[in-house]
Amino acid sequence: MLLIVGLGNPGTRYRCTRHNVGFRCVDLIARNWGIRQSERRAKAVLSRGNHAGVDIVLAKPRTFMNNSGEGVDYLLTRFAAKPADLVIIYDDMELPLGRLRIRASGSDGGHNGMRSIISALKTQDFPRIRVGIGPPLPEQSSIPHVLGHFSQEEAPQIADSVKRVAEAVETLLEQSIDVAMNRFN
Numbered sequence: 001m002l003l004i005v006g007l008g009n010p011g012t013r014y015r016c017t018r019h020n021v022g023f024r025c026v027d028l029i030a031r032n033w034g035i036r037q038s039e040r041r042a043k044a045v046l047s048r049g050n051h052a053g054v055d056i057v058l059a060k061p062r063t064f065m066n067n068s069g070e071g072v073d074y075l076l077t078r079f080a081a082k083p084a085d086l087v088i089i090y091d092d093m094e095l096p097l098g099r100l101r102i103r104a105s106g107s108d109g110g111h112n113g114m115r116s117i118i119s120a121l122k123t124q125d126f127p128r129i130r131v132g133i134g135p136p137l138p139e140q141s142s143i144p145h146v147l148g149h150f151s152q153e154e155a156p157q158i159a160d161s162v163k164r165v166a167e168a169v170e171t172l173l174e175q176s177i178d179v180a181m182n183r184f185n
Helices: 018-033 065-078 112-121 142-146 155-174 175-185
Strands: 002-004 037-040 044-051 055-059 086-092 100-103 128-132
Touching: 002 018, 018 044, 018 055, 018 086, 018 128, 018 142, 018 155, 037 086, 044 065, 055 100, 065 086, 065 112, 086 112, 086 155, 100 155, 100 175, 128 155, 155 175
Parallel strands: 002 055, 002 086, 086 128
Antiparallel strands: 037 044, 044 055, 100 128
16 A cells, blocks of 8 residues: 655645645546545545555545644554555645655655654654755744745746656556656655
């Protein structure tokens, strides 16, 4: 089983914000693979299916970003999975807009959602895909930046990045994380 978890904030207010890029990626993967949303639980919205002979759970935690660990821990318990069965997809303002970075493990890199997950799971050994959303403007703090919307100029670039994340996840599933890192980093 592979648990593909996109990070974001629940609610329509945050739907198209930079912080919800992980949700957008999971939604596109679900559409591409014909996996329909099947469950709405207290801790996550789930889509379950099979792709390339592997049981897949696509999840969007219903906890806010800073409490993502609670939702991910719930998923591992619910599906009797281990951290190595995860792929976490999330935004990263330290990466240039549109850049992808795939890793098999690593630190939180200052991302509160990842800090929460690492704390809840007591390990940083799980695959992740970071999607660059670019840094805030010099006069802007990080919170309005991550909770803000992409500009009209940025929208096509981030849409392309979301497509590349879906391709990267497919590569990771059908080949290996090493192949995905070499192709998409």
